[in-house]
Amino acid sequence: MTTRDTPVTLELDDIQNGALHPRPSPYVGAYILLRIEDRRAGRELLRRLIPFLADATSPMDPSHQAWVTAALSYQGLKALGVPQDTLDSFPLPFQQGMAARAAQLGDVGESAPENWEKPLGTPDVHIGLSALSPDAAGLKRVLAPAREAIEELSGVTTIWSLDCYALPTETEAFGFRDGISHPAIEGSGIPGSNPQEQPLKPGEFLLGYENERHEVSAMPRPEVLGKNGTYVVFRKLHQRVAAFRQYLKANSSTAEEEELLGAKMMGRWQSGAPLALCPMHDDPGLGADPKRNNDFLFKEDDPQGMKTPPGSHIRRMNPRDSDISGFMRFHRMIRRGTSYGPLLPPGVIEDDGAERGLAFVFIGASLERQFEFVQQEWINKGQFFHGPPDVKDPIAGANNGTGSFTIPRQPIRRRLQGLPAFVVTRGGEYFFAPGLRAMRWLAELDT
Known part of the structure; x- marks a missing residue:
């Protein structure tokens, strides 16, 4: 067992760079989602991709600013011909896939799988490739081997x-600066965005290492497949920007009040x-400063939420040191959001019918304890901050027009009613991003 004073050594040369590195800005x-129709072709694809998958050895090196990450769904591992005893060693949420667990994630009504954009949520989704770069030239370069x-x-x-x-x-589509928060991970060489947050054990994000419970989480067998891998959640989230602006306007009397209400939510x-x-x-100067814009906690300075309401989006997604149900460090996540679709021009409050929103990615060692717990308990319930049980996240929660949001203030708190769904799930899937040795093991299967 390691302690906080024992240096943690990660096998960075075996970890995919995309598993740890914050996205560029x-x-x-x-x-890109792929279907494997012939297992030999799927293995050959992995063989060809491996030389171009950057490892995490030098995350601050310019060569690591553009990269491709490869991950496989349960159905993809099946399509590759992975033996059944190995498939059975993966956790149940991964085996079932996101669509099968939609109801407990809050993906109901318009967000239910029957309304998802095909082929998202179907057994046809086998391999997921993600590529990020500071510019279009870099993106084209890193994607070229895969496309070929x-x-x-x-x-x-x-x-x-x-x-x-x-x-x-x-910003993201609602108009707020995005990509601010990133956890510090022991041994990664990548600093966290909050200097007041103690680095987390790598086992919270990578398989084969000690986690915050001082345990090494169960991982798929054989060890070569599980070690240095991680689980990836991909979700396409449509943002109803016009509806959000309309709600702010309807519940405010001035433009300044609209701005404050949006900030409170x-x-x-x-x-x-x-x-x-x-x-x-x-x-704005503080907001643009990465050394200051995430340097805060909640418990001592704002326990009642007079500044940042307990039910606000950022306090639900990362409660920091707040008094909540559940120990925050057991549920910390790496979250990445990337925008798709055109910007709705400032001041426009009528929907133009365009698709816009976030491609949301979560990375962690446990789908159930991290992503699913946060979705169920912190995003779509109120008990986590000792509030009413049916109160959801005002921005990302599965609201249906009857939701509410409370803003603590003196002498009387303000409670907003009639919150609609501002975010609609268009689809998604659970993936496993293997380490590079595991990728070779998969490519060399002879079943």
Whole structure:
């Protein structure tokens, strides 16, 4: 067993760079889903990809600023011919896939799998490739080997793709600066974005290492397949920007009140400046400063949520040191969001019918304890901050027009009613991103 004082050594040369590295800023990206129709072609694709999958040895080196990550679904491992005893060693959520677990994730109504964009959520999704780069030239360069291999192999087919890019405002579609929070991971060489957060054990994010429970989580067999791998959640989330703006306008009497209400729901001003550090007015300089815009906690300075409401989006997604149900460090996640679709022009409050939103990615060692727990308990319930059980995240929760949101204040708190769904799930899947040795093991299967 290691302790906080014992240095942690990660096998960085075996870990895919995309498993640990924060996305560049600005960025362009692409997500590509593949179906394996011939297991030999699938293995050959992996063989060709391996030399071009960057490892995590030098995350700050310029050569690591553009990369491709490869991951496989349970159905993809099956299609490759992975033996059944190995398939059975994966955790149940991964085996079942996201669509089968939609109800407990809050993917109901418009967000239910029957309404998802095909082929998302179907057994046809086998391999997921994600690519990120600071510019279009870098993206084209890192994707070229994969595109060439896919074109040449008749037994592997591209079935879906999505292009992403930083919006000109450097925000997500609702207008808030994105990509601010990233955890520190022991042994990774990548600093966290909050200097007040103690680095987390690598076993929270990578298989084969000690986690915050001082345990090594169960991993798929054989060890060569599981070690240095991680689970990846991919979700395409449509953002109803016009509806969000309409709601702010309907519940405010001035433009300044609209801005404040949006900040209370998010927990940050649109510039990225946190309410925890500037509760009464925006501070764009603070919001743009990565050394300061995430440097805060909640428990001592704002226990009642007078600055940052307990039910706000950022406090639900990362409660930090708040008094909550569940130990925060057991549920910490690496989260990455990349934008797709055009920006709705400022001031427009009518929906133009365009598809826009986030390609949401979660990376961690446990689908159930991290992503699914946060979705069920922190996003779509209120008990986690000792609030009413049916109160959901005002931004990302599965609201249906009857939701509410409370803003603590003196002398009387304010409670908003009639929250609709501002985010609709268009589809997604659970993937496993193997280490590089595991990729070779999969490529050399002879079943």
